[in-house]
Amino acid sequence: MPIKLKSILGLSFLLVGGCSQLHHVHIGDIDQSQGTLTPFTIKVNEFGFDAAQAAQIGSEVAKSSSTSEDLELVAFILAISNFGPKTGNPVYNDAYADEVLSEVIKACPSKKLTGLTSVREATNVGPVSGEVVRINGYCINTTQTH
């Protein structure tokens, strides 16, 4: 029974402990002079997973010392096999944000855009995360004056 309680508590902490992290933001020109503005949002995301960190956590909670050593070795191999700068957790698909431009173009039937804000962010739960690229912007609804 106490083990079950501990598991529930641990899981709750993991779920509650999930937090958002902003990596990069870029705000473009905003023009409110050409008509009313309709907001839109494009969001793409990908599953991020830090396997080396997961193995490291596994080695720390492992009951036997041999398993712990094995997992430490796994963490080391994973770390040197996935070398390089990281923003958030690594992903297994580097093309998940490729369609952002075409999605932004599709979002505005008037083809007039302003106030584009590009956000690179993540929602982290330990070694697992959702790696997100979000574009907010406005379509300009041109007013016809006669």
Place this chain on the structure above:
Amino acid sequence: MKKLFLLFTVAMLSACTSSVHMSQVDVGSNSANELEIGKIIEIEKSQKNILGFVYDTNYVDQAYKNLLLECPNGTSMVNVEYLTNHGFLSWTDKIRIKAVCL
């Protein structure tokens, strides 16, 4: 058998991870910006890093020059993506540009 499974799992997990550092979309000045969605061009340039050492550091400049060449009349919209493909003690930095040419 257990070690073999472990090795296989490690090999699978260490394959081809990447990190997208930045992806931004920018739109030109609004007086000129009634998008005529004609030619969308794509440019990708990269730089190989081995243990942090590089010999060719002007890949972004090359991408920018290509953009100017492919869109001689300018652009109305640009999407720049900066990412890294991870590898064994090495990595590849990439810049991907997509643009709507005028």
